[in-house]
Amino acid sequence: xxxxxxAAGAFESTWLQQELRxxxxxxxxxYRLSNQIIQAENLKDAASDIAQTAHKLAKSITTGIIxxxxxxxxxxxxxxxxxxxxxxxxxxMEIIRDVMVSGQLIYLSRGQxxxxxxxxxxxxxxxxxxxxxxxxxxxxxxxxxxxxDLQALVSQTAIALERSLLLVExxxxxxxxxAAYNMLESTYDxxxxxxxxxxxxxxRE
Numbered sequence: 001x002x003x004x005x006x007a008a009g010a011f012e013s014t015w016l017q018q019e020l021r022x023x024x025x026x027x028x029x030x031y032r033l034s035n036q037i038i039q040a041e042n043l044k045d046a047a048s049d050i051a052q053t054a055h056k057l058a059k060s061i062t063t064g065i066i067x068x069x070x071x072x073x074x075x076x077x078x079x080x081x082x083x084x085x086x087x088x089x090x091x092x093m094e095i096i097r098d099v100m101v102s103g104q105l106i107y108l109s110r111g112q113x114x115x116x117x118x119x120x121x122x123x124x125x126x127x128x129x130x131x132x133x134x135x136x137x138x139x140x141x142x143x144x145x146x147x148x149d150l151q152a153l154v155s156q157t158a159i160a161l162e163r164s165l166l167l168v169e170x171x172x173x174x175x176x177x178x179a180a181y182n183m184l185e186s187t188y189d190x191x192x193x194x195x196x197x198x199x200x201x202x203x204r205e
Contacts (some may be wrong), residue, residue, distance in 0.1 A: 022146075026057065026149050026152065029053050029056060029057055030053075030152060030153060030156045032053075033049060033050065033053045033153075033156065033157065033160065034156055034159075034160040036049040037049060037050070037157065037160035037161060037164055038160055038163055038164050040164065042076075043067050043075050043076040044076045044078075046067075046076070046161065046164065047065050047066075047067050047076040047077065047078045048078045048085060050065050050078075050121075050131065050157050051063050051064065051065045051078040051079070051080050051085070051131070052080060052085065053153065054131050054133060054150075054153055055080045055133075057149055057150070057153055058117070058133045058135055058149075058150065059135070060133035060134055060135045061081070061082075061114065061134045061135065061136065062079065062080065062081045062133070062134040063079070063080045063081075063131070063132070063133045063134075064077070064078065064079040064080070064091050064092075064131070064132050064133075065077065065078050065079075065121075065129065065130070065131045065132075066091055066096060066129045066130055067121070067128055067129035067161075068127075068128065068129050070126060076129075077091065079091070091132070092116065092118065092132055095108060095116070095118045095132065096118060096130045096132065098118075099118045099119060099120045099130050100120050100122075100127050100129075100130055102120075103120055103122060103127070104120070105117065105118070105119045105120075105147065105150065105151065106118050106119075109137075110134065113136055113137045114134050114135070114136060114137065115134075115135055115136075115137050116132060116133070116134050116135075117132065117133050117135060117150060118130055118131070118132040118133075119131050119132075119150055119151065119153075119154045120154065121154050121157050121158045121161065122154075122158055123158045123159065123162050125162065128158055128161050128162075131153070131154060131157075133150075
């Protein structure tokens with residue numbers, strides 16, 4: 001009985017350490033991804049960073065991402081496979097449209113021990129796109145990636161994208177405000193000059 005108790009304690013300790021290492025790895029990946037998205041110079045680079053992080057996290061066979069602008073036009077697409085990172089050309093648009101409408105994670109069995117997962121990248125403000133992954137199934141018909149980790153990935157991605165776009169918009173507005181202020185200052189100077197000229201013309205003394 002003492003031996004079984006000791007063995008159970010050892011197994012539980014090992015399991016907890018493994019869970020901690022996995023959680024730390026996931027947290028580190030998500031933190032690094034947030035910084036990369038905010039520092040990205042354009043959405044194409046951000047999409048590439050997102051796809052690579054999702055590929056590592058899910059240990060998937062193929063990973064793809066599509067990002068849309070507010071008008072619904074595609075602005076970035078990336079696909080990762082055994083051939084490396086390249087521009088996507090074979091995205092599962094039907095399931096992507098479904099997850100963007102439903103706002104929910106969708107799993108789809110593709111046979112040959114492969115399962116496809118597709119998640120929307122969204123915040124309460126808007127939907128930015130979707131990430132999809134083809135992953136090998138484990139024994140018991142289970143997918144390899146933790147659904148909570150995948151959900152955390154897309155949530156963190158959406159928040160970082162929103163911050164990045166808000167930062168770009170703030171910078172654009174700051175430039176516009178500065179230009180408007182300069183124009184106002186110039187107009188004010190011109191108005192004063194015109195007023196002085198009018199006063200001089202009316203009464204030279």
